[in-house]
Amino acid sequence: DAGVIQSPRHEVTEMGQEVTLRCKPISGHNSLFWYRQTMMRGLELLIYFNNNVPIDDSGMPEDRFSAKMPNASFSTLKIQPSEPRDSAVYFCASGGQGMYEQYFGPGTRLTVT
Amino acid sequence: TQLLEQSPQFLSIQEGENLTVYCNSSSVFSSLQWYRQEPGEGPVLLVTVVTGGEVKKLKRLTFQFGDARKDSSLHITAAQPGDTGLYLCAGATNDYKLSFGAGTTVTVRA
Secondary structure, three states: OOOOEEEOOEEEEOOOOOEEEEEEOOOOOOEEEEEEEEOOOEEEEEEEEEOOEEEEOOOOOOOOEEEEEEEOOEEEEEEOOOOHHHOEEEEEEEEOOOOOOOEEOOOEEEEEO | OOOOEEEOOEEEEEOOOOEEEEEEOOOOOOEEEEEEEOOOOOOEEEEEEOOOOOEEEEOOEEEEEOOOOOEEEEEEOOOOHHHOEEEEEEEEOOOOOEEEOOOEEEEEEO
């Protein structure tokens, strides 16, 4: 059974460019979470969806960040325009109905120069 | 400020020694989870504890949830190099959001 799939695994872009990160959750899971991990701030929740609906986006740093979940098997996190301080590892995680456990993807390492 | 405080931040021990990692909070959680993360990978769930006072064992790993459901500990017996990694605790509230601690980096030397 495939786990959470994220793409790309690595992204290097220049400041001001648009970045789109992609996630395919585990089939059958109805919750999806986007996190950002840095050395300074650790693992931070950005947004989470339940049944494709955004429930809490209070962790999204600013309007440059947006996330969508058009269907149960796909989600995107977009940064436009990107800035060097957005450099981090971005994780997607999914969880099943009534489950507190979350299953993480391998992450996307984003570097903005 | 982290909702969950983990200690110590770093731990380096020799193979065969025991270690304990602590996770403390002033908040009550519905459940608490422990994850291990290796470089270049996402966190991997080790265990979930739900009941105050609960103790769970996973081979050489022992997890305990405090009676008041505010704190937890992870104890590793006879650590091996394969136990090396970043250990993260995470507390869950009723809306299934997780609050993560900053993590404890464990290095087991052969």
